[in-house]
Amino acid sequence: MLHIVACIKQVPDTKIIKMNPKTNTMDRSSAPAILNPYDAHAVEEAVRLKNRYGGTVSVLTMGPPPAVKAIRKCIEIGADEGYMITDRAFAGADTLATSYALTKALEKIGKSRSIDLIICGKMTIDGDTGQVGPGIARRLDIPPLTSVKKVVEINKEKGYAIVHRKLEDGYEVVQSTLPCLFSVEKEINEVPYAPLPNMIRAARYQPHIWSVDDLEDVDRTLLGLKGSPTIVSKVWPPEKPKGGEMLTGTPKEQAERIISLLLERKELFRAKEELG
Amino acid sequence: MNLEDYKGVWVFIEQKDGKIARVSLELLGAGRKLADKRGVPLAGVLIGDRVKHLAQEVFAYGADLLYLYDDPIFHHYRTESYMRAVIDCCRKYKPEIFLYGATSTGKDLASAVATDLATGLTADTTMLDVDAETGLLEASRPAFGGNIMATILCKKDRPQMATVRPKVMKALEPVPGRSGQLIEEHLPLGEEDIRTKVLEIVRETQKKVRIDEADIIVAGGKGLGSKEGFQLIHQFADVLGASVGASRDAVEAGWIEHHHQVGQTGVTVTPKIYFAIGISGAIQHLVGMQNSGLIIAINKDPNAAIFQACHYGIVGDAFEIVPLLIEGFQAALAREVQYGGKV
Ligand SMILES: Cc1cc2nc3c(=O)[nH]c(=O)nc-3n(C[C@H](O)[C@H](O)[C@H](O)COP(=O)(O)OP(=O)(O)OC[C@H]3O[C@@H](n4cnc5c(N)ncnc54)[C@H](O)[C@@H]3O)c2cc1C
Numbered sequence: 001m002l003h004i005v006a007c008i009k010q011v012p013d014t015k016i017i018k019m020n021p022k023t024n025t026m027d028r029s030s031a032p033a034i035l036n037p038y039d040a041h042a043v044e045e046a047v048r049l050k051n052r053y054g055g056t057v058s059v060l061t062m063g064p065p066p067a068v069k070a071i072r073k074c075i076e077i078g079a080d081e082g083y084m085i086t087d088r089a090f091a092g093a094d095t096l097a098t099s100y101a102l103t104k105a106l107e108k109i110g111k112s113r114s115i116d117l118i119i120c121g122k123m124t125i126d127g128d129t130g131q132v133g134p135g136i137a138r139r140l141d142i143p144p145l146t147s148v149k150k151v152v153e154i155n156k157e158k159g160y161a162i163v164h165r166k167l168e169d170g171y172e173v174v175q176s177t178l179p180c181l182f183s184v185e186k187e188i189n190e191v192p193y194a195p196l197p198n199m200i201r202a203a204r205y206q207p208h209i210w211s212v213d214d215l216e217d218v219d220r221t222l223l224g225l226k227g228s229p230t231i232v233s234k235v236w237p238p239e240k241p242k243g244g245e246m247l248t249g250t251p252k253e254q255a256e257r258i259i260s261l262l263l264e265r266k267e268l269f270r271a272k273e274e275l276g
Numbered sequence: 277m278n279l280e281d282y283k284g285v286w287v288f289i290e291q292k293d294g295k296i297a298r299v300s301l302e303l304l305g306a307g308r309k310l311a312d313k314r315g316v317p318l319a320g321v322l323i324g325d326r327v328k329h330l331a332q333e334v335f336a337y338g339a340d341l342l343y344l345y346d347d348p349i350f351h352h353y354r355t356e357s358y359m360r361a362v363i364d365c366c367r368k369y370k371p372e373i374f375l376y377g378a379t380s381t382g383k384d385l386a387s388a389v390a391t392d393l394a395t396g397l398t399a400d401t402t403m404l405d406v407d408a409e410t411g412l413l414e415a416s417r418p419a420f421g422g423n424i425m426a427t428i429l430c431k432k433d434r435p436q437m438a439t440v441r442p443k444v445m446k447a448l449e450p451v452p453g454r455s456g457q458l459i460e461e462h463l464p465l466g467e468e469d470i471r472t473k474v475l476e477i478v479r480e481t482q483k484k485v486r487i488d489e490a491d492i493i494v495a496g497g498k499g500l501g502s503k504e505g506f507q508l509i510h511q512f513a514d515v516l517g518a519s520v521g522a523s524r525d526a527v528e529a530g531w532i533e534h535h536h537q538v539g540q541t542g543v544t545v546t547p548k549i550y551f552a553i554g555i556s557g558a559i560q561h562l563v564g565m566q567n568s569g570l571i572i573a574i575n576k577d578p579n580a581a582i583f584q585a586c587h588y589g590i591v592g593d594a595f596e597i598v599p600l601l602i603e604g605f606q607a608a609l610a611r612e613v614q615y616g617g618k619v
Pocket residue numbers: 014015125421496497498499500522523524525526537538539540541542543553554555556557558559560561564574575576577580592593594595
């Protein structure tokens with residue numbers, strides 16, 4: 001029986017986010033909070049592996065209390081248990097402090113049921129770094145496998161996992177010892193609509209909620225803003241491009257203008273002819 | 277930690293199959309500027325199996341020093357082995373700044389190294405500067421889906437690390453014969469120390485166009501309306517001998533595969549000519565193509581943001597304009613051939 005933990009985060013939907021142009025801060029009320037889309041694939045993959053090999057899927061998040069909603073979303077996908085760590089002390093964490101806090105929570109989860117596999121999303125759409133997953137793996141001293149696009153096999157008895165890692169021009173087949181950590185690509189699976197029983201269970205589900213005091217052996221100086229080596233020193237709006245020349249005339253005249261622009265750069269088209 | 281102990285600007289030299297990744301050469305260019313401003317040497321860190329011969333190229337592109345870990349154990353990239361080499365090197369020689377390409381390998385490696393060294397790592401940087409006095413690295417990147425730019429500092433820890441997006445920094449003109457100091461390092465590392473094994477490398481059989489290397493890109497967006505409509509983009513690209521690019525919405529609609537996607541979550545491209553057809557010009561798309569040489573946009577909506585980012589814009593229906601372009605270009609091609617000129 002496998003115990004898989006997926007790390008998930010609730011994020012503002014940056015697609016429809018609005019910025020306050022005066023302060024260059026995010027207008028949070030404009031952006032609905034959603035489950036980080038990449039993490040949905042992480043949970044889905046955990047659930048598929050559970051269905052294949054048997055076991056339990058837990059999800060873990062660090063975030064403010066409303067993040068319970070993101071956990072419920074994971075229960076809909078098919079997770080069995082949800083854990084949330086929430087505390088003022090975690091606020092302002094960069095990736096190093098985030099991976100520290102999550103590791104402490106994972107250690108606690110692992111005490112009651114040892115963990116075989118941790119799955120993270122490729123990245124969050126707000127933090128947008130992809131650094132937290134490998135960070136957790138290093139802290140737990142287990143192999144990090146990033147860019148995972150297919151899980152070939154998990155063999156708990158023999159203690160290994162085989163996956164495909166995406167490369168720029170193909171993929172590599174990698175074997176790792178268990179436990180280990182995957183960061184998964186979104187192409188690894190498609191997240192289907194949740195079955196009704198899951199939705200009913202999710203609506204009522206209460207996750208385990210821990211504060212710093214519930215975790216063990218925590219060095220508080222490594223948490224939150226204090227434990228974050230990086231700081232944001234300033235933010236500014238990206239430079240607005242100035243815009244180019246708008247062509248006029250009939251469509252035919254406009255097309256001709258473009259063609260003459262292309263022909264000014266003849267050298268670019270030569271290669272094709274030489275190829276035959 | 278005594279910050280004074282940390283000196284020099286380093287670049288991770290990513291290589292595959294004995295070839296240096298372009299982004300590493302770009303970072304040597306960017307690193308050279310930082311090193312000169314700060315008055316310190318620029319070093320590369322090269323890890324691999326029989327890669328010593330690449331040293332000359334690293335020096336030609338601007339490095340003063342190269343730390344080399346050359347051993348069969350480094351034949352394939354693996355986080356655990358490469359990470360140990362980099363950490364070993366950092367502990368021994370203490371760099372002030374350490375840059376990596378924001379490639380899957382660079383990001384994977386840097387994330388692991390930063391955790392062990394307990395230092396700051398800024399992801400996907402697009403601008404770099406350094407304070408000449410203090411050596412503080414100012415690493416800037418787009419944040420919140422490209423809605424703002426943010427400058428990130430790492431004040432109290434060293435090395436200050438960043439991954440940097442390919443194609444945004446400029447490599448220097450290589451100086452053949454430029455020399456530097458090669459420092460060969462050895463790490464007592466055995467196969468039994470590494471918990472992962474690369475069983476096989478599979479290159480995708482169908483030859484994929486690397487759109488990040490194309491001179492001309494014809495990119496289409498949601499405005500093409502359907503998978504059939506998107507064929508127009510392929511036709512036009514064929515006529516020009518161009519590669520095909522796409523917006524995320526076109527990719528998500530299933531009209532074309534993801535490796536054609538241009539933008540923040542796709543590839544960054546800098547072709548000599550970029551056509552944006554039926555693409556609105558969302559900031560996440562613009563960050564991936566705005567440094568192209570010549571940008572031509574075709575869009576029905578005169579207020580589309582893409583017109584702010586292009587050199588030439590046509591307000592019109594792609595299904596009317598593009599066939600005219602195809603026809604006109606083919607005619608011009610035929611004319612040139614007839615007069616014996618090459619197009
Ligand atoms: C975190 C994040 C990352 C993202 N990463 C990327 C990325 O990497 N790349 C990317 O592209 N996007 C990315 N996006 C999405 C981006 O915000 C836009 O949603 C997307 O670029 C829009 O694609 P589009 O221009 O094809 O579609 P639309 O915005 O729908 O634009 C279609 C355009 O076609 C025009 N049009 C319609 N019919 C015609 C016609 N017949 N002829 C001519 N013009 C016509 C319309 O006027 C419109 O301007 C990202 C978003 C987020 C939040």
